[in-house]
Amino acid sequence: MTNIPDRPTLDGIEDRWAARWDTDGTYDFDATAVRADVFSIDTPPPTVSGSLHVGHVFSYTHTDTIARYQRMAGKSVFYPMGWDDNGLPTERRVQAYYGVRCDPSVPYEAGFEPPFRGDPPKKHQAIPVSRPNFLELCDELVEIDEELFERLFRRLGLSVDWSLKYATIDERSRRVSQRAFLRNVARGEAYTQEAPTLWDIDFRTAVAQAEIVDRNRPGAYHKIAFAKSDGSGSIEIDTTRPELLAACVALVAHPDDERFQPHFGTTVRVPIYGQEVEVRAHELAQPDKGTGIAMICTFGDTTDVTWWRELALDMRVIIGRDGRILPDTPAGVDATAYAEIVGKYPNQAQKIVVDALTESGELIGDIRTIDHDVKFYERGERPLEVVTSRQWYIRNGGKDTDLRAALVGRSGDVTWHPEHMRHRYENWVEGLNSDWLVSRQRFFGVPIPVWYRLDDAGEPMYDTPLVPDESILPIDPSTDVPDGFTADQRDQPGGFAGDPDIFDTWATSSLTPEIAGLWEEAGADLFDRVFPFDMRPQGHDIIRTWLFSTMTRSHHEFDVAPWKHAALSGWILDPDRKKMGKSTGNAQTPEGMLEQFGTDAVRYWSASGRPGVDTTFSEDQMKVGRKLANKLLNVSKFVLSVEPDDGSGVDMDASLALTVTDPIDRSMLAKLDAVIVEASTGYDNFDYARALERTESFFWWFCDNYVELVKNRAYEAMGPDAAASARRALREALSSIQRLFAPILPFATEEAWNWWNESSVHAQSWPLPVGLDGDAALIDAAIDALTLVRRAKSEAKVSQRADVDSVTITAPGALRAALEAGRADLAAAGSIAEITIVEGGAGDSLTCDVVIASTGAG
RNA sequence: GGGCGCAUAGCUCAGUUGGUUAGAGCGCUGCCUUCACACGGCAGAGGUCAGGGGUUCGAAUCCCUUUGCGCCCACCA
Secondary structure, eight states: OOOOOSSOOOTTHHHHHHHHHHHHTTTOOOTTOOGGGEEEBOOOOOBOSSOOOHHHHHHHHHHHHHHHHHHHTTOEEEOOEEEBOOSHHHHHHHHHHHTEEEOTTSOOOTTOOOSOSSOOOTTOOOEEEOHHHHHHHHHHHHHHHHHHHHHHHHHTTOOOOGGGEEETTSHHHHHHHHHHHHHHHHTTSEEEEEEEEEEETTTTEEOOGGGEEEEEEEEEEEEEEEEETTSSOEEEEEESOGGGGGGEEEEEEOTTOTTTGGGTTOEEEOTTTOOEEEEEEOTTSOTTSTTSEEEEETTSSHHHHHHHHHTTOOOOOOBOTTSSBOSSOOTTSOHHHHHTTTTOOHHHHHHHHHHHHHHHTOEEEEEEEEEEEEEEETTOSSOOEEEEEEEEEEOOSTTOHHHHHHHHHHGGGSEEESTTHHHHHHHHHHTOOSOEEOEESOSSSOBOOOEEEBOTTSOBOTTSOBOOOGGGOSOOTTTSOOTTOOGGGBTSTTSEEEOOOEEOHHHHHTTHHHHHTTTTOTTOOOHHHHOSEEEEEEEGGGIIIIIHHHHHHHHHHHSSOSEEEEEEEOOEEOTTSSBOOOOSSGGGSHHHHHHHHOHHHHHHHHHTSOTTOOEEOOHHHHHHHHHHHHHHHHHHHHHHHSOTTTTTOOOTTSOHHHHOOOHHHHHHHHHHHHHHHHHHHHHHTTOHHHHHHHHHHHHHHIIIIIIHHHHHHHTTTTOHHHHHHHHHHHHHHHHHHHHHHTTTOHHHHHHHHTTTOSSOGGGSOOOOOOOOOOOTTHHHHHHHHHHHHHHHHHHTTOOTTOOEEEEEEEEOHHHHHHHHHHHHHHHHHTTEEEEEEEEOOSTTOOEEEEEEOSTTOO
């Protein structure tokens, strides 16, 4: 029955069992299961640019433990994997990998060969390639990356059903993304608008509020005098951006500020450039900032946008989409002065303007350097500018208090793990101030599936976009032609034009439940079996992006939250408690860690990080995990090496209650029952760490105490019935222990399980309490006594095997019965010739007087 | 400025409705090559539970407060 190696080992078990699970389909989803029998997971699709890092291993392990538990608890687990491969990260990686850049004006070249495949030299000048060629290279590279990712995730033992794979750029994702968007358009939840937006000048694309981060940068206050137009003196303002003087359209102070009330409605002359601008009043102006009066430029920051809109000001645009000063002189601005800064970047223009101000005497006092926060695109390298452009938006409550309140309320549809993460979501939604900008002026992404009629002047008619029928999705409006038009009408007056933009990656990944669940896909009946999903696992850093955007789409489309539970993972911290960075040591790459410690050891470390809690990277914890996995193999070997019914004549198929007769064994099983309940409760609450802690704690106690105590009896030192009780209890406990550890240590448990079983441990049912009427506390007395005997031997510096002539245990009455029950086991475990139990002491404390045999004491 | 979290042994962390003497692992010290395991076992040392105040018969746990650390958001002329 058993097939136990002489020397159990963890080496090589990953490859062996991962391959076996794959061929056996151990983790296949049962697509016929009804909703009530399904546990569905909205797996985070990792960005496939670059490489996987320790954080991936950490958080994906958390999800996998829950998936494995739910599977064993009887659910058909829908656990797909997706790759987030569309969008800017891939474009950047393609540029760096092949040494190219996308230039839509370049014609397509069939059979194009990039100058490099990996690691172009640093000084290499990127060569321009056509958009279709660029997209081909994107497809090529993501395929390479995705293979790498899949290999690592398999090595990590994720119990994913790999047949449920998707990529956010694949045809299905494009179709789902476009379908959902078109429905948003039809219901008025998506709209297009020309407006000032934050703009990255390097990537030349608009960015959304959720992708903006503050970075602290040095800046400087410049005090500048604006002469009153009527010659009655001047007004001084402080600005950090003097280079925008040419874009100045007004000054603004608070309406209650008595210093400036006399000036409201009057005009001043802008230094150097000469345009006349009005002094205005607005509550957003802060009397205690700078000189209390600010210049408004179109546009220096988002406050300027607010003032420009609410005060109905003129526009003087000077910064272009590439971040350089535009060639055309704005109205009212001195052309000669303006020519000095044309074509410069803002920092270059600033020097020129400051020099001119210094020369003219309009720069007052010294420039005062400061550190201040500046808005950046989270992937960007230069500060964002505000640029006016036409963009698509999806309503998310940023401009609509009712919708905002509804989306805040959706938080209540979800159980958060840990609970306090709810606040992150609610705070973010409550603080929104704009709708969700979903269009991007980039290349590798899902095309926005609309066209525009062109009027007789060739101008697009944006208010009435032409939309495709859902049945032909996905489309690419740059090559597909709308109904009622012919290809030669493209970009012709009276014809049509395709929308040139793509969706931001979040606009597609906000639909992962719909993509993975085959929402509205032809012939599929999956969606109703999995939606709303049971679980959304993700990092807490992307609550404002992925979690919120998924919620928004589901709210619009289904009027329900897309999942029942949100499980938020923490960060990985360096051992010095700083953010995990590049460090030395091969163990800090996922591959190196898995190689050095073994998968189960790394998973053990991951699972010891409690949900939502930042966790220190700890090789020590991985060593402990390896020790645990090793111990599991060895104790399994021991338990299984004691044949269950070896010549005893005892019926091992009889009920547990009939075979397990010894109160000590029943006591152990009662403890195990409690652990099973606690571990199950932990997993039910998405707290794998608690389940692990309870299981592990019991396991070490089981090995160190119970096994040592009953070992001799199991060897049949006290007769067949006594042995049968111990053997049966040992096997019962082993079976439960292997299953309890299976979600955390899938490889070691599978290895040991297969020594005595035919099928995978991961296909077994989750252990249930056996419910024998054992007294969990009973065994503690015997173990306390055993510990005292061990201590006596340790202090006498003799072997634990040394013979003991006699032990006199002094214990209060309440414990004496318990000691009697364990008396024989204790004598055998401690090699004790004679045990005397006498009345004494109080509570549950006992003392031992140990007389070690003189012979053999050394 | 608003919100959230954290603070327990040298280190990493448990300690779920308040309940005897605050636990584990690592590290450290000593002992034991023992018939599951030397990738081992046994034992030991080590803590004013961040500080202060309060509630209670009883507080690491509940309340108030101070300090320190971290995160999110807002403001950024």
